[in-house]
Every structure is written in structure tokens, then in C-alpha cells.
Amino acid sequence: MTSPADPPTGGDTSGQRRLKLLAVTACPTGIAHTYMAAEKLSQAAESLGIDMKVETQGSIGAENVLSDNDVRDADGVIIAADKDVDRSRFAGKRVVSVGVAEGISHPERLIERVRSAPVQGGGGGGSAVSAASAGSAAGSGGGRERSVAYKALMNGVSYMIPFVVVGGLLIAISLALGGDATSKGYVIPEGTFWAHVNAIGVIGFTLMVPILSGYIAYAIGDRPALVPGMIGGWIANTGELYDSKAGAGFIGAIVTGFLAGYLVVWIKKVQVPKFVRPIMPIIVIPIVATTALGLFFIYVIGKPISWVFEHLTDWLSGMTGASAILLGAVLGLMIAFDMGGPVNKTAFLFGTGLIATGNQTVMGMCAAAIPVMPLGQGLATLIRRRLYSEQERETGMASLFMGMFGISEGAIPFAAARPAQVIPANMLGGAVAGAVAGMAGVEDAVPHGGPIVAVLGAIGGVPMFFVAVAVGAVVTALTTVTLIDLGGRKRRGAGVAGGPGGGPEPVFAGVGAASGSAVGGAASLAGASVGMAGAAPGADASAAASGASGASGAEGPAAAAATEAPAGEVLSGYLTERTVKVQLEARDKEAAIREMAALLATTGKVDDVEELVRTALRREAQGTTGLGEEIAIPHAKTDAVLAPVVGFARSAEGIEWGSLDGTKARLIFMISVPEAAAGDEHLRILALLSRKLMDTGFRGRLEAAPDDAAILEVLREVR
Numbered sequence: 001m002t003s004p005a006d007p008p009t010g011g012d013t014s015g016q017r018r019l020k021l022l023a024v025t026a027c028p029t030g031i032a033h034t035y036m037a038a039e040k041l042s043q044a045a046e047s048l049g050i051d052m053k054v055e056t057q058g059s060i061g062a063e064n065v066l067s068d069n070d071v072r073d074a075d076g077v078i079i080a081a082d083k084d085v086d087r088s089r090f091a092g093k094r095v096v097s098v099g100v101a102e103g104i105s106h107p108e109r110l111i112e113r114v115r116s117a118p119v120q121g122g123g124g125g126g127s128a129v130s131a132a133s134a135g136s137a138a139g140s141g142g143g144r145e146r147s148v149a150y151k152a153l154m155n156g157v158s159y160m161i162p163f164v165v166v167g168g169l170l171i172a173i174s175l176a177l178g179g180d181a182t183s184k185g186y187v188i189p190e191g192t193f194w195a196h197v198n199a200i201g202v203i204g205f206t207l208m209v210p211i212l213s214g215y216i217a218y219a220i221g222d223r224p225a226l227v228p229g230m231i232g233g234w235i236a237n238t239g240e241l242y243d244s245k246a247g248a249g250f251i252g253a254i255v256t257g258f259l260a261g262y263l264v265v266w267i268k269k270v271q272v273p274k275f276v277r278p279i280m281p282i283i284v285i286p287i288v289a290t291t292a293l294g295l296f297f298i299y300v301i302g303k304p305i306s307w308v309f310e311h312l313t314d315w316l317s318g319m320t321g322a323s324a325i326l327l328g329a330v331l332g333l334m335i336a337f338d339m340g341g342p343v344n345k346t347a348f349l350f351g352t353g354l355i356a357t358g359n360q361t362v363m364g365m366c367a368a369a370i371p372v373m374p375l376g377q378g379l380a381t382l383i384r385r386r387l388y389s390e391q392e393r394e395t396g397m398a399s400l401f402m403g404m405f406g407i408s409e410g411a412i413p414f415a416a417a418r419p420a421q422v423i424p425a426n427m428l429g430g431a432v433a434g435a436v437a438g439m440a441g442v443e444d445a446v447p448h449g450g451p452i453v454a455v456l457g458a459i460g461g462v463p464m465f466f467v468a469v470a471v472g473a474v475v476t477a478l479t480t481v482t483l484i485d486l487g488g489r490k491r492r493g494a495g496v497a498g499g500p501g502g503g504p505e506p507v508f509a510g511v512g513a514a515s516g517s518a519v520g521g522a523a524s525l526a527g528a529s530v531g532m533a534g535a536a537p538g539a540d541a542s543a544a545a546s547g548a549s550g551a552s553g554a555e556g557p558a559a560a561a562a563t564e565a566p567a568g569e570v571l572s573g574y575l576t577e578r579t580v581k582v583q584l585e586a587r588d589k590e591a592a593i594r595e596m597a598a599l600l601a602t603t604g605k606v607d608d609v610e611e612l613v614r615t616a617l618r619r620e621a622q623g624t625t626g627l628g629e630e631i632a633i634p635h636a637k638t639d640a641v642l643a644p645v646v647g648f649a650r651s652a653e654g655i656e657w658g659s660l661d662g663t664k665a666r667l668i669f670m671i672s673v674p675e676a677a678a679g680d681e682h683l684r685i686l687a688l689l690s691r692k693l694m695d696t697g698f699r700g701r702l703e704a705a706p707d708d709a710a711i712l713e714v715l716r717e718v719r
Contacts, residue, residue, distance in 0.1 A: 019050045020051045021114060022074045022076070023038070023041050023078040024055045024056075024080070025057070025081060025100060026083050033627065034056050034687075035056055036627060036629075038056050039694035039695075040107045041054055041107045043694065044111055047108075053070055068089075076095070076115065078103070079098070080099065080102055080104075082151070084218070084219055086222070087222070092119060094114055094119055094120070095119075101660055153254065156211070156212040157417045159212070160208050160211050160413060161391075164413055166201070169401060170198070170200055171405070172405035176405060176452060209234070210229075210230040210233035210234040211233070213257035214226050214230030214233060216261060217258075220257075224268070224289070225260050225265075229260035231290050232293045233253040235297050236248040236297060237253065242298050243303075248301070248305055255301070259296070260289060260293050267285050327438055328368075328369075328431075328438025329432075331369060332431040332433050332434025333434075335430050336427045337430075344408070351363035351444075363444040363446075367450070367465070368434060368436065368437035368465055368469055370408050370448075371408065371469055372403075372426070372433045376411070380480040381393045385618065386618035388618075389622055392414075403451075405450050406451075406452060420487070421480060421484050429473060429474075436472070437465065441460075441461060442461040443459065570715040571715065571718060574644050574685065576603070577708050579599055579646060580712060581595075581649035582649075583652060584651045592655050593613055593617060596634070597609050603645055607641070607642050610640075612672055615638040616634050616636040616670070619634065624657060626663075629661065629694070631665060631693050639674050639675045644672070645672050645673075646669060646672075649668050650668070688718050692718045
């Protein structure tokens with residue numbers, strides 16, 4: 001075998017074997033771009049006389065998986081991914097790592113680059129996200145770095161969500177059913193069933209902060225960063241380690257996550273003797289990074305946190321004689337700022353301490369502000385649903401439930417995902433609630449907050465307490481959706497296809513198994529990613545086996561189904577002559593989606609056309625479905641559809657769809673399936689379409705087909 005340092009050339013002349021390359025493609029949602037990049041790379045390799053096998057990590061799982069033998073015989077590896085890809089299996093091989101868009105736009109250039117790419121070390125390298133950042137720095141500058149940071153943050157948030165939901169709901173249920181109001185708050189008698197349920201919930205809440213930190217670090221520095229990230233997060237949340245009565249909370253966890261990730265990336269660059277390399281990722285890097293980060297936080301970051309806690313307490317003590325409205329607004333701002341962090345804890349403990357002196361009004365202000373954040377964020381997902389993915393809406397329902405029981409941490413996933421929009425909105429709503437409660441003289445006899453406190457009789461001035469909570473929650477919700485909407489418009493105006501919060505992609509998107517089942521009635525919180533992308537990247541082998549064919553050309557069941565479809569039907573019978581339109585009348589994206597939805601409705605499979613349109617537009621708000629190459633594939637998963645149905649239409653002039661390559665959409669497919677659709681057939685259709693549409697000859701035939709029947713005949717090639 002030719003050594004990595006001297007790879008063979010392409011072709012098979014002069015008796016020299018053909019160059020053998022591997023590739024891995026993946027995108028956050030794992031639907032279209034994953035397969036488009038795979039097809040483009042395969043086409044480029046074939047044209048250059050190079051053997052290539054491409055592994056796709058899509059929403060239906062990993063397909064065409066690279067074996068140990070494939071890796072052993074390969075001369076180089078191309079990773080075109082915008083999500084984490086484990087590179088440790090490519091140790092000793094030349095590796096080029098870029099974003100998935102590069103795989104679509106410049107496949108020949110990547111093949112040329114891999115010939116002289118650096119050899120992957122045995123330390124696991126780093127995640128594809130961080131590698132892509134390094135590999136593309138020259139071409140994309142600070143934008144790429146911001147994108148990597150955003151994806152890392154989303155990775156941490158997505159893994160944290162189940163812990164927030166499970167821990168919060170168990171605590172809320174145990175308090176509601178087993179708690180007693182006392183001067184020390186709601187106390188559950190020790191040794192009881194509900195005390196044990198509460199303890200389990202507390203464990204979930206305790207773990208959520210290190211989980212957030214750990215998986216931010218993991219997304220940046222790969223597996224060696226996981227341990228320092230998690231331990232750093234635990235330290236950040238444990239104020240006793242740096243003489244503070246409160247830990248740094250989720251904000252501290254974000255700091256330690258990024259510090260751990262980039263510290264590990266830096267350590268990996270250090271040249272070490274060859275015999276040390278095998279133990280670098282499992283011993284040396286975790287130990288060095290964990291120790292350095294832990295001591296740095298305790299001695300450098302922790303001291304200012306302790307100082308802030310102490311001086312905020314003194315400052316609040318000096319305000320006790322001031323206006324009740326002003327004091328309530330200040331306490332509300334503090335309660336809402338970091339939800340469990342030092343600022344929040346300062347205000348809460350200040351109110352708690354005054355209960356014993358007979359002053360219950362300060363705690364009343366705190367009690368009104370405490371539920372505002374989770375209630376407001378949950379309410380926001382209801383009043384402007386199109387701004388949120390399905391998973392966010394499910395998280396919003398859990399947040400509403402936690403808010404009823406005074407668990408402010410229910411809003412942390414939203415604050416961590418969109419801090420610039422959510423934290424100011426939380427603070428404004430908290431200040432309003434605190435001010436209203438202070439003005440009305442609301443009292444709280446126990447150190448706890450939320451509607452549950454009033455229901456169980458610990459609140460004085462119950463009507464105004466509920467008014468304060470309601471007004472604060474509404475202010476928070478309205479401010480949140482306004483800021484998110486403004487942020488999205490600003491980015492769209494700048495030509496950036498961003499997520500609902502203006503980030504590089506939809507919030508909570510592409511997180512796979514991280515969103516594992518968090519609550520018994522909210523399974524979609526676990527699996528739902530964005531739009532129709534719901535399967536974990538690590539989905540079981542059966543899903544992968546039943547998926548679309550790999551880049552090597554193997555045909556899956558979807559292809560077989562297309563082959564066996566009755567006359568006049570293609571794509572497993574989901575697309576028929578009734579759902580084909582030779583020429584769209586629409587001139588903009590929304591009008592096109594409405595026209596396509598009406599086309600699908602002619603089959604009798606659409607129960608509510610308007611809801612189908614709204615769902616498709618919400619998907620577009622989360623990130624364009626314009627794939628480039630003059631193609632758009634809008635899609636919706638909604639119970640407004642009774643059975644899977646696919647439509648196709650052409651636009652002679654082209655429709656502006658926000659495609660990354662700037663082209664207008666001329667070939668438009670619309671895929672709609674019900675929420676309860678069995679399996680991942682819709683994802684397989686997307687995968688098949690994405691691959692086939694990269695064939696310029698196929699696109700040309702589709703554009704030239706004169707009528708419905710001719711279009712259907714061309715589409716039969718999709719298999």
C-alpha cells in the first residue's frame with residue numbers, strides 16, 4: 001500500500017493502482033445537504049478516475065458506513081460536515097475537513113487538497129466542527145468562528161434539555177403532591193416516596209450545568225474535551241469551592257465549556273514524541289486540561305463571583321428603605337438575570353433572610369418574579385409558533401409547567417440558546433412583576449415562588465400576586481418574540497440564511513441523541529430536530545439499512561418501492577400526475593408554497609391547507625430549503641396531512657428562495673407527511689431526491705420535459 005506521504009495519482013495508467021479516497025458528509029438537519037455533498041464528491045471522483053466511498057450521516061442514520069478495511073486501504077479522507085464527526089478512526093490518514101457547503105461547491109478542489117493534507121494524529125483530532133473552522137479560516141474569517149461557537153453552544157443546550165425537563169418536572173410533581181408549606185419553604189418529609197422522587201429530580205438539575213459545559217467543550221475539542229468540560233461545569237456550579245454562597249450557574253457553565261474546548265484544541269497542537277501520542281487523548285489531555293481549567297476557575301474566575309455576591313447583598317440591604325416599586329424592579333431584574341446563578345441567588349437569599357425578621361414583602365416581590373421566565377418563554381412558543389422548532393415548542397410546554405411550580409430553571413434552554421434576546425426579555429418581565437408586587441404589597445411567608453405558593457396559601461395579596469406574574473410573563477413573551485423577529489429580519493436583510501434566533505441554523509437543531517426522551521408525554525422533544533429531521537445521527541442500524549443507497553450505488557427499499565410503483569406514480573407512489581404542475585404562477589416563495597399546497601390538496605390527502613402552509617412557512621423561517629443549483633424542497637410534517645404526498649412544479653423565471661449559492665429556484669418539490677407517519681420514508685425520499693438532483697443531465701431532462709407525463713417519466717429515474 002502506498003504510504004500517506006506519497007499517495008498514488010488518479011487513473012490506472014502505467015500499472016499504478018487508482019487513488020482510493022473516503023469521505024464523510026453531514027449537516028445539522030441531516031436531510032438534503034448531506035446527500036448533495038455525497039453525490040457531488042462521488043461524481044467528481046468518478047470524473048477524475050478515483051475510487052471513492054462516501055459515508056452519509058443523515059437523519060435516518062449513518063449509511064454506507066466506512067469499515068476498518070476501507071480506512072486501512074484509503075489514501076485520504078474528506079470530511080464535509082457542519083456537525084461533529086469522530087476523526088479518531090482516521091489516524092494515520094491524510095484528512096481534509098471542511099463545511100458541507102464546500103463538498104457541494106468545490107468537490108474537485110477538495111480531492112486535490114487531500115493529496116497534500118496533513119496526516120491525522122492518533123489523538124482523535126478534534127471534531128469536524130472545529131476542524132472545518134481551521135480548514136476554512138482563510139476563506140471565511142470571523143463568520144466561520146462565530147458559526148462554530150454557535151454550533152458548540154447549541155450542542156451543549158441540546159444535551160442539557162432532557163436534564164432540565166426531567167429534573168424540573170420531577171421536582172415540581174414531588175413538591176405539589178408531597179410538599180408542606182413551612183417557614184423554610186416547601187419541605188417534603190424525609191423518607192417518604194415523594195422525597196425520593198424529589199431527590200431524583202435534584203440529581204437531574206445538579207447534572208444539567210456540567211452537561212451543558214461538557215458538551216459545549218465536546219463540540220469544540222472532541223472527546224478529550226468532555227471530561228474537563230463537565231468537571232469545569234461542576235466547579236462553576238459549586239460556589240463552596242471558591243467561597244461563594246452561590247455557584248456561577250449556566251452562565252459559568254458556558255464559560256467553562258468554551259474554555260475547556262479551546263484549551264484542548266490548543267493542547268492538541270503541541271508536538272509530542274511519537275510514543276506519547278496514544279495516551280494523549282485518554283490521559284494527558286484530559287488531566288492537564290481539567291487541572292488547569294479547575295484551578296483557573298477557582299482562583300481567577302471564582303473570586304470575582306464571590307465578591308459580586310457579597311457586595312450585591314450589601315447593596316440590597318441599603319435599599320430596604322427605598323421605594324417598594326424600585327426595590328421590586330431591582331429584585332425582579334436580579335432574579336431573572338441568571339436563573340440560579342450568583343445574581344439570582346443573591347436576590348433570593350436576601351428575600352429569604354428578611355422573612356425571619358417579619359418582613360415578608362421582599363420575598364413577595366421575589367416570589368412574583370421567579371416564575372416569570374419559564375412562563376414567559378413557554379408563552380412565547382405558543383403565541384409565535386413559527387419562530388420555534390417543534391422541539392422548542394415541546395420544551396416550551398415543559399417550561400410552562402415548571403413555571404407554575406416556581407422553577408425558574410425551566411427557561412435556561414432558551415436563555416442559553418438565544419442569550420441576546422431571551423435574557424433581556426426575562427429581565428424586563430421580571431422587573432415588571434417585581435415592581436407590581438412591590439406596589440401592591442404582596443407578601444410571601446415561605447422562601448419559594450410561583451403560582452403553587454399562592455395555591456397552597458403562603459401568599460398575602462393573592463389577586464395582585466397573580467396579576468404581577470401574568471403581566472410579567474406577557475411582557476417577557478412579547479419582548480422575546482419581538483427581539484427574535486428583529487434579529488431574524490436583520491440577518492435576512494444581510495443575506496444570511498439563519499435560524500429563528502438569527503444563528504447559523506435552527507436552535508436545538510441537528511442534535512440527534514442529545515435530545516433523548518426527556519418526559520413521558522413529550523417524546524417529540526427527544527427526537528424532533530427541525531422541520532422533519534427527527535432521527536438521531538446515531539440511529540440504529542435498521543434505520544440505516546432501510547435508507548437510501550450509499551454513494552457506492554447500492555439501492556435501498558425506497559428505490560425498490562419506486563421501481564414497483566404503479567403506472568403513473570413515482571417516489572413510492574407519493575407523487576402522481578395530479579401533483580405535478582408544469583408551470584407555477586407564483587412569483588415569491590410564500591405564494592409558491594401556497595400554490596404547491598393547493599396542488600397537493602387535489603389528492604384528498606390534505607385535511608387543512610392553511611395549516612400545511614403555516615407549517616411549511618415555519619420550516620422556512622428556521623432555515624431555507626433552497627438547496628442551490630436552482631432547486632428547492634420545502635417540506636412539512638403536520639397532521640394537516642392525512643397521508644404522505646409529494647408534489648413537483650417548475651418556475652420558468654425562478655423564485656428567490658434564499659439558496660446558499662444565490663440561485664433562484666426553478667425546480668420545486670414539496671413533501672408533506674402526517675406527524676404519525678410510520679418510519680422515515682419522507683427522509684429517504686429527500687435523500688434520494690437530493691442525490692439525483694445533483695445530476696446535471698437529470699435536471700436538464702426535468703427542465704426540458706414538455707408536459708406532466710414527460711415529467712413523471714423523468715422522475716422515474718429517482719431510485
